Amino acid sequence: MAQLILALDFGGTKHTAAVAGRGxxxxxxxxxxxxxxxxxxxxxxxxxxRLARQVLGGAQPAAIGVSFGGPTYFGTxxxxxxxxxxxxxxxxxxxxxxxxxxxPAAVDNDANAGAIGEHAFGAGQGHAHMLYVTVSTGVGGxxxxxxxxxxxxxxxxxxxxxxxxxxxxxxxLCGKNGCVERLASGPxxxxxxxxxxxxxxxxxxxxxHLAGGDPQAIDGALLSRAAAEGDEVARDVLRRGARALGIGxxxxxxxxxxxxxxxxxxxxxxxxxxxxxxxxxxAETLIAGVRLEVxxxxxxxxxxxxxxxxxxxxxx
Amino acid sequence: MAQLILALDFGGTKHTAAVAGRGxxxxxxxxxxxxxxxxxxxxxxxxxxRLARQVLGGAQPAAIGVSFGGPTYFGTxxxxxxxxxxxxxxxxxxxxxxxxxxxPAAVDNDANAGAIGEHAFGAGQGHAHMLYVTVSTGVGGxxxxxxxxxxxxxxxxxxxxxxxxxxxxxxxLCGKNGCVERLASGPxxxxxxxxxxxxxxxxxxxxxHLAGGDPQAIDGALLSRAAAEGDEVARDVLRRGARALGIGxxxxxxxxxxxxxxxxxxxxxxxxxxxxxxxxxxAETLIAGVRLEVxxxxxxxxxxxxxxxxxxxxxx
Numbered sequence: 001m002a003q004l005i006l007a008l009d010f011g012g013t014k015h016t017a018a019v020a021g022r023g024x025x026x027x028x029x030x031x032x033x034x035x036x037x038x039x040x041x042x043x044x045x046x047x048x049x050r051l052a053r054q055v056l057g058g059a060q061p062a063a064i065g066v067s068f069g070g071p072t073y074f075g076t077x078x079x080x081x082x083x084x085x086x087x088x089x090x091x092x093x094x095x096x097x098x099x100x101x102x103x104p105a106a107v108d109n110d111a112n113a114g115a116i117g118e119h120a121f122g123a124g125q126g127h128a129h130m131l132y133v134t135v136s137t138g139v140g141g142x143x144x145x146x147x148x149x150x151x152x153x154x155x156x157x158x159x160x161x162x163x164x165x166x167x168x169x170x171x172x173l174c175g176k177n178g179c180v181e182r183l184a185s186g187p188x189x190x191x192x193x194x195x196x197x198x199x200x201x202x203x204x205x206x207x208x209h210l211a212g213g214d215p216q217a218i219d220g221a222l223l224s225r226a227a228a229e230g231d232e233v234a235r236d237v238l239r240r241g242a243r244a245l246g247i248g249x250x251x252x253x254x255x256x257x258x259x260x261x262x263x264x265x266x267x268x269x270x271x272x273x274x275x276x277x278x279x280x281x282x283a284e285t286l287i288a289g290v291r292l293e294v295x296x297x298x299x300x301x302x303x304x305x306x307x308x309x310x311x312x313x314x315x316x
Numbered sequence: 317m318a319q320l321i322l323a324l325d326f327g328g329t330k331h332t333a334a335v336a337g338r339g340x341x342x343x344x345x346x347x348x349x350x351x352x353x354x355x356x357x358x359x360x361x362x363x364x365x366r367l368a369r370q371v372l373g374g375a376q377p378a379a380i381g382v383s384f385g386g387p388t389y390f391g392t393x394x395x396x397x398x399x400x401x402x403x404x405x406x407x408x409x410x411x412x413x414x415x416x417x418x419x420p421a422a423v424d425n426d427a428n429a430g431a432i433g434e435h436a437f438g439a440g441q442g443h444a445h446m447l448y449v450t451v452s453t454g455v456g457g458x459x460x461x462x463x464x465x466x467x468x469x470x471x472x473x474x475x476x477x478x479x480x481x482x483x484x485x486x487x488x489l490c491g492k493n494g495c496v497e498r499l500a501s502g503p504x505x506x507x508x509x510x511x512x513x514x515x516x517x518x519x520x521x522x523x524x525h526l527a528g529g530d531p532q533a534i535d536g537a538l539l540s541r542a543a544a545e546g547d548e549v550a551r552d553v554l555r556r557g558a559r560a561l562g563i564g565x566x567x568x569x570x571x572x573x574x575x576x577x578x579x580x581x582x583x584x585x586x587x588x589x590x591x592x593x594x595x596x597x598x599a600e601t602l603i604a605g606v607r608l609e610v611x612x613x614x615x616x617x618x619x620x621x622x623x624x625x626x627x628x629x630x631x632x
């Protein structure tokens with residue numbers, strides 16, 4: 001009987017546990033739960049342990065792979081912090097899981113796990129060198145170089161969201177101006193759309209209508225829908241975000257010259273207007289001689305969970 | 317007796333040959349010559365072969381390492397082209413040198429060779445992961461990752477000069493706007509200074525004086541001198557160039573997280589005004605958690621020649 005690998009994905013509030021046999025690429029069990037309101041790290045770990053025991057059904061895992069939605073140290077299995085949930089500062093997550101479940105554990109951040117997942121099971125199969133980018137409430141990135149995750153000396157590599165592409169651009173949460181994340185993430189694009197609606201009363205009638213008259217209701221998904229239905233404000237904002245991301249991806253390709261960029265996250269489902277602006281900006285940014293294929297993520301929001309499976313398999 | 321390694325550096329018009337014993341870090345012989353006016357690839361190769369035979373003094377090299385000032389294919393030993401000298405399109409340089417000198421040859425571009433040289437013999441010693449940047453008539457870059465050169469799938473990695481940091485900035489030779497090279501290279505900074513002098517007649521008296529009244533006489537070195545002596549136009553232009561380069565280096569560090577950036581090339585000798593603006597921009601661009609040491613090249617313009625030595629040694 002194949003050894004079992006337990007894959008865990010700690011999202012901000014959404015937690016998933018799944019189990020597969022070694023060498024398998026389908027789940028034997030899969031369970032998901034949401035954090036209760038006001039959760040903290042210990043509550044989230046309890047939720048996850050319950051899910052883990054549920055998918056294991058009494059069986060013993062041989063290894064545990066973990067994706068965490070925040071900065072981690074892969075080398076020591078530590079979570080550094082969470083920007084969303086309190087209590088995660090310097091939590092020895094790998095050690096705790098090993099103590100509870102009796103198997104070695106590997107912990108990585110969700111952008112790296114997404115890269116590992118797409119490389120092993122998704123759109124990156126066969127590419128030795130690739131960049132994975134996830135665009136949703138933030139913009140994260142992870143590298144595969146020589147068929148292995150590239151983490152950097154401080155395990156901080158892949159921060160494409162905080163590369164600057166417009167020093168005179170709007171202020172990012174990180175304090176700089178014109179970061180890719182400030183221009184391309186869902187919430188910031190929604191901010192930009194609200195700013196247009198507030199200052200240009202004659203524009204965006206459809207977007208206003210779809211938001212039910214409440215600009216606060218605008219999010220990335222609503223922008224995509226409005227753009228698809230022809231709203232020019234939504235189209236402008238999505239194109240601007242996609243262009244910024246495309247310049248960031250093109251810059252990364254000029255620097256490292258991988259063969260592939262896999263783009264996932266909620267914003268990547270924004271439709272053809274967004275994708276064509278993205279591809280155009282990448283193509284314009286690549287210097288002659290640098291080629292780069294840009295494709296959507298194949299595993300959707302499950303990329304980090306599949307990456308967790310590959311991380312666990314790497315321990316065997 | 318130690319095996320001899322022949323190191324060759326094909327610059328735009330300046331060619332250097334040197335020889336060292338395997339494991340040595342001092343030259344046994346070193347010779348330099350300039351191309352005659354109107355030279356082409358064959359003339360340059362003849363000049364270099366003469367220098368090579370001179371430094372070898374009748375001895376037989378065991379290996380040949382070559383730095384070339386333009387794009388190459390390390391894998392096949394081919395020069396792709398030169399942007400300065402005609403006749404270099406698809407020249408099988410490694411093969412030709414092997415036929416003439418009877419030893420295996422490795423060929424790389426000067427930015428990669430500079431990275432290899434600084435890593436093996438210069439400021440990058442002891443750093444497993446580093447970025448080398450050279451700023452002179454252009455802005456080039458080379459990576460060392462895991463103690464080895466990183467070239468990318470098209471052997472085009474390191475093109476930091478053509479990363480975009482200001483999409484609304486001035487037009488670069490490559491056709492894009494706001495590339496690092498357009499903002500930070502010596503000739504482009506000179507252009508920017510001339511533009512200020514032409515449009516702001518009350519400014520830059522010292523710079524005008526140092527240029528002997530002829531703005532065409534302004535180059536990177538003159539800008540540095542004028543800045544050191546207090547000229548505000550020269551200072552502004554140098555600071556702007558250094559800031560652009562610093563954002564580019566900071567972006568690269570956020571993406572790959574090496575421990576060190578080594579900065580060389582003529583512009584890197586521009587003095588403290590330039591260096592402090594560079595370091596400030598890098599520090600502002602790094603995201604929390606990413607550290608990066610930024611230091612001047614230790615080998616000066618000889619970094620590619622030392623890299624050629626290391627490339628040759630790698631064949632033994």
